Amino acid sequence: MPEGEEDTATPPPHFRIWAEDARLLLKDMPDACLDRAYLMFPDPWPKARHAKRRFVHPENIRQMHRVLKPGAIWRVASDHPVYQEWVTEVMGQQDLFDAPPPAKERPEGWSPTRYEAKAFREGRVPFYWTFTRRP
Numbered sequence: 001m002p003e004g005e006e007d008t009a010t011p012p013p014h015f016r017i018w019a020e021d022a023r024l025l026l027k028d029m030p031d032a033c034l035d036r037a038y039l040m041f042p043d044p045w046p047k048a049r050h051a052k053r054r055f056v057h058p059e060n061i062r063q064m065h066r067v068l069k070p071g072a073i074w075r076v077a078s079d080h081p082v083y084q085e086w087v088t089e090v091m092g093q094q095d096l097f098d099a100p101p102p103a104k105e106r107p108e109g110w111s112p113t114r115y116e117a118k119a120f121r122e123g124r125v126p127f128y129w130t131f132t133r134r135p
């Protein structure tokens with residue numbers, strides 16, 4: 001797409017935007033209803049006393065496991081060193097997802113985002129995790 005032009009493709013008819021807290025939506029979703037989920041550059045909440053606000057957290061991990069189909073993919077990206085360490089630690093302690101180490105270059109099929117572009121501009125290296133929902 002030429003620089004400065006908007007992508008005006010019509011979204012598919014089932015496309016919806018939820019502009020509220022994603023955790024409220026998650027709680028109301030049925031079991032095993034998603035083939036894929038993306039968590040792109042979530043707020044890092046870098047202060048230790050705010051750690052419980054981080055989206056990658058045991059309660060949300062349980063919810064993500066519940067709404068994803070067995071074998072489905074949960075993709076998470078972060079450029080923040082505190083969050084990178086946190087995800088590595090928290091996902092290393094759970095057994096609901098296969099959680100291999102992250103890629104350091106954006107894997108094929110991931111969409112670029114504004115915060116990713118900001119990270120590149122400011123010299124940070126995003127981590128890209130691909131978690132697979134265990135049965």
Ligand SMILES: C[S@@+](CC[C@H](N)C(=O)[O-])C[C@H]1O[C@@H](n2cnc3c(N)ncnc32)[C@H](O)[C@@H]1O
Pocket residue numbers: 020021022023040041042043113114115116
């Ligand atoms: C660092 S920005 C990243 C935005 C975008 N994903 C990107 O990569 O450019 C984090 C975004 O997450 C949103 N956010 C934080 N907590 C949320 C929640 N519980 N539910 C939905 N959105 C949330 C914030 O409002 C903010 O827009």
